[in-house]
Amino acid sequence: MIKENMTKGKRIGTIVAVIFVLMLFGFAYYNYFFVFGEGVKAGELNYIVKKGYVFKTNEGKLIQSGVRSRQKGTLENNEFEFSVADENIAAKLMGNSGKFYELHYKEYKSTLPWRGYSKYVVDSIYAAKEVQN
Numbered sequence: 001m002i003k004e005n006m007t008k009g010k011r012i013g014t015i016v017a018v019i020f021v022l023m024l025f026g027f028a029y030y031n032y033f034f035v036f037g038e039g040v041k042a043g044e045l046n047y048i049v050k051k052g053y054v055f056k057t058n059e060g061k062l063i064q065s066g067v068r069s070r071q072k073g074t075l076e077n078n079e080f081e082f083s084v085a086d087e088n089i090a091a092k093l094m095g096n097s098g099k100f101y102e103l104h105y106k107e108y109k110s111t112l113p114w115r116g117y118s119k120y121v122v123d124s125i126y127a128a129k130e131v132q133n
Contacts, residue, residue: 030109037107041080044131045101048084048093057116058090059083062101083116089125102126 041062048060064078082105084090093101104124111119 032108032110032112034109035106036109038105039107040102040104040126041082042102043078043080043100045093045097045099046079047097048090050090052113055114057083057114058085058087058093059117060093060122062103080120081118082120082122083111083118084122085115086123089122092125092128096128098131100129100131102128 041064043062043064046061046063048058050056050058060082062080062082064080082103084093102125103122104126105120105122108115108119108121111117115121
């Protein structure tokens with residue numbers, strides 16, 4: 001009689017442990033790998049740099065045309081800060097700083113140290129043009 005209860009208890013414990021592990025994997029996937037949004041941002045490439053202490057990642061900033069105001073009577077540029085995981089894309093951007101770009105990006109809920117500091121990760125370049133004055 002006691003042996004039956006122990007195996008039943010072990011079975012319930014195993015089921016609870018499996019459900020916990022699946023929930024943990026689901027939470028990690030949702031926060032770090034699930035693509036929350038994606039789109040295209042266009043603007044003049046301000047800079048792209050490779051930085052980091054342990055993981056060297058490519059970080060950039062795009063200045064978008066137009067201005068916005070957070071406070072009444074002030075002007076501010078629209079800036080898009082992003083990370084680039086692909087070294088080939090980063091090299092293309094580094095070689096053409098100051099050009100007008102259309103960049104495709106994916107937005108994640110959280111960052112990973114080897115993916116970059118930003119939730120926005122550029123994965124392709126749609127177009128690059130000289131800036132028209």
